[in-house]
Amino acid sequence: MSVADGLLTYGGEQQERVGFFTDTSVCIGCKACEVACKEWNLIPDDGSAWTGESYDHSSQLGANTWRHVAFVEQRKPLLTNGDGSTGLRWLMESDVCKHCTHAACLDVCPTGSLFRTEFGTVVVQQDICNGCGYCVPACPFGVLDKRHLAPAPDLPAFAKEDGRVWKCTLCYDRLKGGHEPACAKACPTKSIQFGPLDELRERADARLQKLSSEGWNGVQLYGRDPEDGVGGFGAFFLLLDDPEVYGLPPDPVVTTRDLPEMWTNMLAAAGALLVGVAAAFAGGRS
């Protein structure tokens, strides 16, 4: 179902589609977004590790990390013309759920826990999620994960762990109250920009043009194109190298795109099973 279809069901409550434009060229790696997200959304502590991977200590998005700042140290000049460059550069990127136009997590969720909000974002309803985990490998970005921490007080006594799937809600509660998401609010350099998606795309195009003309090495937009494999991201990025350098898939695809073909194939296999079993009786009882 397209975002447009989803939004139609909201009738008068429908809102303009909003999202993030994360401009990594001005990110300073302060992690204020990670902290603000944890605080506002009451995300539990899941330990902190010294990874030795530059200044990264949260490593990846998951059930308890909804903003993750990646740090990449490179032997590469910042500008292609080599002006004023030491030949080294330090890239930082605040990663987040992409709130895809065609969201695999939402498609495969068997309970309807994952849903499209009136703002065009994708959110897990925690009172519905039963922790089946299907969305976890369905997401082409590895955003969602099951929370294995101790249960909240409102869970039944036999529950050994939380057991539900969690991810960025694009601060659905704050949006409802007319506020911008916590990470965007906390970002001191406007690397994380929140707003109507159309507006963000225009702003990103202008920014790309400016940085390209200044000769920034490897500058590119990621997830801005509504024609890509997931129909464009609700939260897209300006990167200074290819996506895989930041741990992002270079050409993500929503796998439910192939579902009609897969269902047909499955029915053919089921039919063959019926014929195959019948054929076993052709030779009589012996």
Place this chain on the structure above:
Amino acid sequence: MSSITVTGTEMRSYYGRPIVKEPTWTWEIPTYFFTGGLAGASSVLSTAARLAGNEKLARTSLYLGAVADIVSPALLISDLGRPERFHHMLRVVKVTSPMNVGSWVLLASGGASNVAAALELLGRLKPLKLLAEAAATLTGAPLATYTGVLIADTAVPVWHEGRRELPWIFGASAIASAGAAASVFLRPEDAGPARRLAVAGVLAEGALMELMELRLGKIGEVYRQGAAGRFSWAAKGLAITGATLLARRGKQSRAALAVGGALVCAGELCLRWAVFNAGKQSARDPAYVVEPQRRRATQRLQESRTGT
């Protein structure tokens, strides 16, 4: 930045970390792939035997299917992060979710096969029993194959790229399991069709696996590595030994039927574990995600350049 060298070209990644998340599913899920396949194909086998007048086989497969249909949802519920919310699977009907569709199919097929088995045991309400058997047969076939779609509809490279073969492999494996399981409990004079199904299922499943690995190319190499590789070899060894025993000695010896049937079942269980572990391994290595996508992206870039 770390970089891994794969097949001569440098692939860049973020400290070698996975991009796609490894499935959180535990042992219950690959085991269910086996029991669900066994349940679905047994219901079909039972009805076919009934129509052919082989009552002993019909009854054996009916009971086997009914038991597997009880074990299956128990396994699935046990795997949930919040088992007490299992019924949330049935609060919507959603064709974009193979797991939702599968829950409904399992409910229908398991319910029907258990009603039929109970009535068979009690010897009552024959018309209702026939109706239940018909329902279990029609829903049994998709029950045996939908799990192939379930895993193929994920971003795990070795599963999604195997989407053409997986439902067929699972269907063939289910046929082998149902035939083999029935063989364990039957005398040679009643076991003919079950035995033939077990042997044919093993052969079909083996050929389809080879075909899939061939087509997958580099992505398919996980089937020869680590846990997936070990389960893959165990599956082949057990299933082929069992099938050989069934084919060679199953006509005369009840013991050969029992041992051969058990070996084939063990082999098919290992096959499901091999596919399951292959998915986990495939998700763990970013190379399987990045390389094909990078090729695609570069090709598109080149096409757009030559186009303009």
